[in-house]
Amino acid sequence: MDTTKTPAPNAAEADTTPVDLEKTETAQDAATEAGADAELDAATDTGSDLADAGLDDDFAEDPADDEQPSHVGSAAFAIVSAGLSVVALSGSWVAGIVSERASVAARLELSQAADANAQIAAQFVDPWHTTAMVNGVFSALALIIATFVLALPAFSTPERILPTWVRSVSWAGIGLGALGVLLFVLMYFDLLLAVPKAGAA
Numbered sequence: 001m002d003t004t005k006t007p008a009p010n011a012a013e014a015d016t017t018p019v020d021l022e023k024t025e026t027a028q029d030a031a032t033e034a035g036a037d038a039e040l041d042a043a044t045d046t047g048s049d050l051a052d053a054g055l056d057d058d059f060a061e062d063p064a065d066d067e068q069p070s071h072v073g074s075a076a077f078a079i080v081s082a083g084l085s086v087v088a089l090s091g092s093w094v095a096g097i098v099s100e101r102a103s104v105a106a107r108l109e110l111s112q113a114a115d116a117n118a119q120i121a122a123q124f125v126d127p128w129h130t131t132a133m134v135n136g137v138f139s140a141l142a143l144i145i146a147t148f149v150l151a152l153p154a155f156s157t158p159e160r161i162l163p164t165w166v167r168s169v170s171w172a173g174i175g176l177g178a179l180g181v182l183l184f185v186l187m188y189f190d191l192l193l194a195v196p197k198a199g200a201a
Contacts, residue, residue, distance in 0.1 A: 074149050074162055078169040081146035085176030088138035089183070095134040099127040116198030125195050132187035139180025146173030 106122035114122075149170045153160045162170075186192035 071163055071166060074152060075166050075169075077145050077149045078166050078173060081142045081149065081173030081177065082169050084138050084142035084145070085173050085180060088135040088142065088180040089176060091131070091135065092138070095131045098134050099131045102130040103127040120196060120198060125190075129188050132184050136181060136184025136188065139177045139184060141177075142173050143177030143181060146170045146177060150174075 103123060103126065106126045110118060110122050149162070150167065153162055183192070
């Protein structure tokens with residue numbers, strides 16, 4: 001009796017089937033991990049792009065903030081105009097020096113036989129007119145500068161609006177400058193104060 005067992009025909013297939021299942025499961029796991037890695041990379045790239053876009057937007061907004069119009073020049077000119085107006089009305093050392101010079105020059109031109117009215121004109125009237133002229137120049141400069149400050153936004157971008165205090169100071173310069181010009185006209189042409197006259201001897 002032959003006791004040798006012959007292998008079943010399906011024995012090889014039975015032996016290889018577990019190996020094939022393990023390979024299949026390994027391949028599926030690798031594919032799953034690859035898909036997860038691809039999704040993670042895509043999400044990371046998307047987040048990086050969004051972050052870069054946000055940074056780009058921030059950098060794009062910074063120059064816009066820096067481009068806000070500056071009012072330093074307008075404010076400085078407004079203050080200068082108001083200061084010139086005050087100086088024109090209160091008097092300045094420039095007007096005093098010019099007045100003294102006019103007085104000395106008029107006295108040097110007087111002759112010894114000059115009458116009293118000529119002496120009054122040389123000692124008082126000419127210096128008064130000179131002082132009025134200097135103050136009138138200061139007032140006119142203040143008026144021109146203040147008008148320029150108020151008219152400047154009309155020649156620039158529509159978004160440029162002067163601060164309230166700058167406009168207030170400019171209007172004050174215009175008012176005081178106009179008053180100074182009016183006083184100059186009245187004093188220079190002797191309309192405010194009449195020139196004293198000496199009585200007949």
